[in-house]
Amino acid sequence: MTDSIDSKLAARGITLPTPAAPVAAYTPVVIAGGMAYLSGQLPFAKGGEVMTGRLGETADVETGRRAAEACGVMVLAQLKAALGSLDRVERIVRLGVFVASTDDFTQQPKVADGASQLMLEIFGDAGRHARSAVGVPVLPLGAMVEIDAVVAIRD
Incomplete structure (x- = not known):
């Protein structure tokens, strides 16, 4: 499955970045009971800077979608670093998506x-997941989007 996943990433022009280091006292991934629990991942642009802004104020939906996809790429990078191979991903179980937005912005889904489309494209049916998408006034480092995840893994 790794070759397939690597091929899908390459076909989309995605090279997994070095996983982001924690910005406080936590670990990016905890593995327990056949599950990987990922701390919130921020969106990094190609140049390495955090994608900042608020939806409904300084960013539109398409920019937000790109930020969410960038968070998804960092989720994959963290998984690969923790598991050694994305071949160990059995299923993306859940994504929690936090969108920095104004109080009248309602397009969080x-x-x-x-990020959801990225998981489907990379993992197929195993990428189909439960999800929440909520608006918040501010995120760490001024990020536009933050995503945490729960992933079922193989031994």
Whole structure:
């Protein structure tokens, strides 16, 4: 499955970045009971800077979708670092998507689809997941989107 996953990533022009280091006292991935629990991942642009802004104020839905996809790429990078191979991913179980947005912005699900579509394209049916998408006033480092995840893994 790794060759298939690597091929799908390459076909989309995605090279997994070095996983982001924690910005406080936590670990990026905890593995317990056949599950991987991922701490919130921020969106990093190609140049390495955090994608910042608020939906409904300084960013539109398409920009937010790209930020959510960038968070999804960091989820994959963290998984690969923790598991050694994305071949160990059995299923993406859940994504929690936090969108920095104004109080009148209501398109959080459309923004979250940036990450959801990535998981479907990379893992097929195993990428189909439960999800929440909520608006918040501010995220760490001024990030536009933050995503945490729960992933079922193989031994």
